[in-house]
Amino acid sequence: MGMEFTTRTLEAAFTVRFDHRIFFTRSVFSPENPVLARLFEKTGDGDKALVVVDDGVAHAFPNLVDQIVTCFAPESFPIRLVCPPLVVPGGEKAKNSPHFVEELHRQIDRTGLCRHSYLLAIGGGALLDAVGFAAATAHRGIRHIRFPTTTLGQADSGIGVKNGINAFGKKNFIGAFAPPFAVFNDSDFWPSLPPPERRAGLIEAIKVALIRDAVFFEELEKNVLALARGDVPVMEQAIYRCAQLHFQHITQGGDPFELGSARPLDFGHWAAHKLEQISGFSISHGEAVALGLTLDAFYSCRSGMLPGRSLDRVLSLLEKLDFSLYHPLMRETDAQGEWPLLHGLNEFREHLGGELTITLLEDIGRGIEVHRIDSALMQKCVLELAARSGFSTARL
Ligand SMILES: NC(=O)c1ccc[n+]([C@@H]2O[C@H](COP(=O)([O-])OP(=O)(O)OC[C@H]3O[C@@H](n4cnc5c(N)ncnc54)[C@H](O)[C@@H]3O)[C@@H](O)[C@H]2O)c1
Ligand SMILES: [Zn+2]
Known part of the structure; x- marks a missing residue:
């Protein structure tokens, strides 16, 4: 006589809603451009942001870091920076080792970001992929806002829902699907591109x-x-x-x-x-x-x-x-x-x-x-x- 198995099963399909927003604009951090403040006002419940800037971009735009600080400074601006923008090495090296992501996790912990806080990344597609992965995995997902600064990033990589880093000699071996909270495509970043x-x-x-x-x-x-x-x-x-x-x-x-x-x-x-x-x-x-x-x-x-x-x-x-x-x-x-x-x-x-x-x-x-x-x-x-x-x- 065979053994009888009683199996109880719970099974259901469910969906999760995501909103995808891409803004095409210029001079996004100018005090006169309201697009960023409006986004934060609309979504209301966050209060802190950490900003990461690709060093290639910071080098090409020496006033950028000050501009960002000035943009977030007014009393009326809906969000506070937890520390001055972090300038970090951009390009594929940001993706080629796990250390950069680990360092970002450390900063996220140190500055007390939570799931309603924002991690902003300004840079090429490679830096955005790595920062996006850090955002997707810290606290199982904090809000990530992307500012792709290359034409490739603005056309494709920076506006998508994929994040990741390279491992074992393979592209994007470690990564996550995590739609960004918002993307800002700003063509004022183009002139410095070779x-x-x-x-x-x-x-x-x-x-x-x-x-x-x-x-x-x-x-x-x-x-x-x-x-x-x-x-x-x-x-x-x-x-x-x-x-x-x-x-x-x-x-x-x-x-x-x-x-x-x-x-x-x-x-x-x-x-x-x-x-x-x-x-x-x-x-x-x-x-x-x-x-x-x-x-x-x-x-x-x-x-x-x-x-x-x-x-x-x-x-x-x-x-x-x-x-x-x-x-x-x-x-x-x-x-x-x-x-x-x-x-x-x-x-x-x-x-x-x-x-x-x-x-x-x-x-x-x-x-x-x-x-x-x-x-x-x-x-x-x-x-x-x-x-x-x-x-x-x-x-x-
Ligand atoms: N997630 C995705 O869906 C997806 C899709 C396609 C590509 N990608 C990834 O995107 C990466 C390529 O991105 P990329 O083409 O943007 O290049 P990149 O991020 O490698 O940047 C190239 C160089 O340009 C510098 N830079 C960036 N913006 C600049 C600016 N405005 N002025 C001067 N210098 C600037 C960077 O510091 C870097 O040294 C690859 O890792 C690729 O795998 C991801
Ligand atoms: Zn591609």
Whole structure:
């Protein structure tokens, strides 16, 4: 006679409401700009804030720290700073070790922030990812307000719901999904960006246009000269549309925390993340996405999906904006004669879980998900890109 098991089960689906707010503005810390004070007044119940500033930004804007202090100083301002803004090293090094996050936790503890307090971060996407992770994990989540200062941060990374740091040589291995309390996109931070950083946001705009919005792609083509010059109003419009498409995906796409196996907006990113890693992060995220996007557009074409004339349009737009379409690390081999780049496919799958799902292109404005990549064809595409860029393929 078998044993009888009595199991009592409680099961229910439940939803949690999040609000996502992105403000596009200028001179956000100017005493004349009411947008920040209004946000705090509207949400009312917090009273303290800690501000963290990327040292690259503090260096480029020597008055910024004083401006922030002045902005929070008036008796009538709804929130107090718990200490002067902390200026900390920005860039990928903020994400490459757990120490920075630990130090922030220490500061959050020391200054007595609670879940209704605010942790403000002003800086590049890397610093925001790390501060966002510290905010998501201190007291299991305190309010985080982001001020992305790069075009890439304002177009994509800074306005999303992902935080994290790198570990075990892998991008964003440790992290959390935690929607920011608010995001302020301020184009007054752009003038100090060197040209490659200034155009980096455009690569995310091209990415999302390619998979979602052919009309947006045409606009980028039409405005290419102004974009290449870094014309601010034209750039602002491109960054706004890019942010809007990401925002819509997060808030209406049905999977903001990426519980499925797909990451539809990460076209070109499997290779990009791997190239950042194998270059020891000397290839920036923006440059890496340009390379990854070119490769996947090539592969889409050579595997019979993307028409050749559409591929030409993609390559031409990237070239006019001065993005490199090939890097020798793409075809580097390891001791076993394998291409580390191609390990990026499996690492991308592992990071997401489930079935390999890569977004490719059927046409401009139309992404398509595939679950199998032909490695030999991918290698051929790399070699073709190398030859096209004038790099000899004789060694292979
Ligand atoms: N969370 C996400 O969803 C997501 C998405 C895409 C990318 N990312 C991450 O974002 C990071 C890249 O961010 P990024 O492109 O903003 O670069 P970054 O944060 O690496 O910054 C690059 C450099 O520019 C400096 N800097 C920043 N703003 C400046 C300004 N206005 N003037 C002068 N210097 C300035 C920084 O100090 C840094 O040295 C990567 O770690 C990438 O993985 C995250
Ligand atoms: Zn990206």
